Amino acid sequence: MDEQKFLKDEEYYKYRYDLQTVIESLKLYWDLRRGLDAKRDQLKDMTQEQFDDQSNRAASYATNAFKTEKFSHRAETIKKWMDSDRKLQEKYDLAIPPRNVLCKECGSPTKVASKDLLDTLNDDSQVLFMFTCTKCKKNQAFYEDGTEWVYKPPLCPECNSQLNRKNKNKKGILTTTYTCTNCSYTNSEIYDFKKSKQEREERDAWEKKIFEENKDFFCYNDENGPRAVADMEHFTESFKWIEEEQKKNNDPLIQKARQLKTLKALQLKDLIQKTIEVERYVDLQFGKPEIGQFVIIDFTVNDSKEGRSDYDSSNTLKKLIKFVLEDTNWRLMSDGISCRLGILSGRLKAYEREEDLTKLVEK
Ligand SMILES: [Zn+2]
Ligand SMILES: [Zn+2]
Structure with a gap:
């Protein structure tokens, strides 16, 4: 077998x-x-x-x-x-033939004559076993799950009756002849084993030749391949980067974001100080910065103007700070400014990444 x-x-x-x-x-x-x-x-x-x-x-x-x-x-x-x-x-190796299959004709024991996995492209393909009677040589076929394979004869294209099939194998040429059981229809199909074997061998030889002649040029191996792939990826990355930069250069929001002044904490303090002292806010103090995804700094300042209410004082300071920070990368945080007994406090937040800055100018 x-x-x-x-x-x-x-x-x-x-x-x-x-x-x-x-x-x-x-x-x-x-x-x-x-x-x-x-x-x-x-x-x-x-x-x-x-x-x-x-x-x-x-x-x-x-x-x-x-x-x-x-x-x-x-x-x-x-x-x-x-x-x-x-x-x-x-699937093929593990398939077990159904047991105790006896000949339909004479009831004698049978033995497995062939084993084939059919329809290999299909996920629920099954193995088909052919059993031959040990005595009268009659064949039967069963799938591994015990279902019998039933031969369905082809039908006559003229009258739709069953066709008889006869195989003749002569010098490697298989001729299958179909004859109608009812009318005079007959048809032969020829399969030339020798010729198709020869064609296959010729194709194999051609492939082998093409392969040998070109493999060194077109096929990387485990030594030189990984390097080539890495180089190519690197190149593609750079190319993407250039493309993205070009896109950014054409984006008005990003252009605007790039024009924002990036201030260091000391420059920021200096700028705010100069702006608010006009309105008699004095003694600006920065707290310890909180360094996370964003840099956040607490500040306090004293109001030295007599007679200004806490409410007015915080509103005025808020307006001044907002105005002066507008073209910088710093913002007053949304919790605003609180004021008690002439002491004002608030928080400032720095934006650094381009996408955050872009969101800032978008607002
Ligand atoms: Zn038998
Ligand atoms: Zn017919």
């Missing part, structure tokens, strides 16, 4: 993957070259040599990116292929 073999050596999958890379890379390269050749007329000033050189560079650049991309998926794809074949292999 021929055993089915689904899972192969890792080398087999590596070869299939690398062969695919070679064939796809060659196709990409020559498609690009042909595409550029079609535009040759538009570049009449170039000599043929210059043109060939330029189009080789352009096509090589794209092909190089492609082969790097292919390598980056190599290990993961090979693993996926192997996992999938391993699953089929296990």
Whole structure:
């Protein structure tokens, strides 16, 4: 009995993957070259040599990116292929034939003549066992779950009656003849084992040749591949960065955010002091800054103007501070300013990241 073999050596999958890379890379390269050749007329000033050189560079650049991309998926794809074949292999190997199958004709014991996993692309594919009677040689087939396989004869396209099927194998050529049980319809299908085997061998040889000639050029290995992938990622990142910078340069909000003055705490203190002393606020003190996602600083200041109510005092100070901070990266926090006995206090918050600054100018 021929055993089915689904899972192969890792080398087999590596070869299939690398062969695919070679064939796809060659196709990409020559498609690009042909595409550029079609535009040759538009570049009449170039000599043929210059043109060939330029189009080789352009096509090589794209092909190089492609082969790097292919390598980056190599290990993961090979693993996926192997996992999938391993699953089929296990399904096949672990299938147990239904027991005590007796011949339908003569009741004699039978033995398993073949075992096949059908419909491998389907997730609930099953193994089918063929049983042959040890005495009269009659065949029956059962799936591993015990369901009998029932032959459904094809139907005649002329009269819809059942067709009889007859196989004839002569010198590697299988001829299957269908004849209608009712009318005169008959049809033959020929399958040439020898010819298809030869075609397969020719294709294998062609693939092997193409592969050997090009593998060093198009296929990275575990030594030089990771480096190429890292370089490519780095390059793509830089490219993205440039694109993003360009986008930012065209965004009016970001432009506005970039014009905000970034002040150090001491500069901030100085600026506020100068602004508020006009209104007779004195002795500005900054507390210990709180350094988290944002820098936050408490402040206190004394009102030295006689007769000003706490309410008026805090309102005036609030207006002054808001005004002077408008074109800086600092803001008075929303809890505002409180005032008791002429002592005013509040909190200031610094914005540093570009996205926070942008939100600031958006308000
Ligand atoms: Zn029998
Ligand atoms: Zn018919």
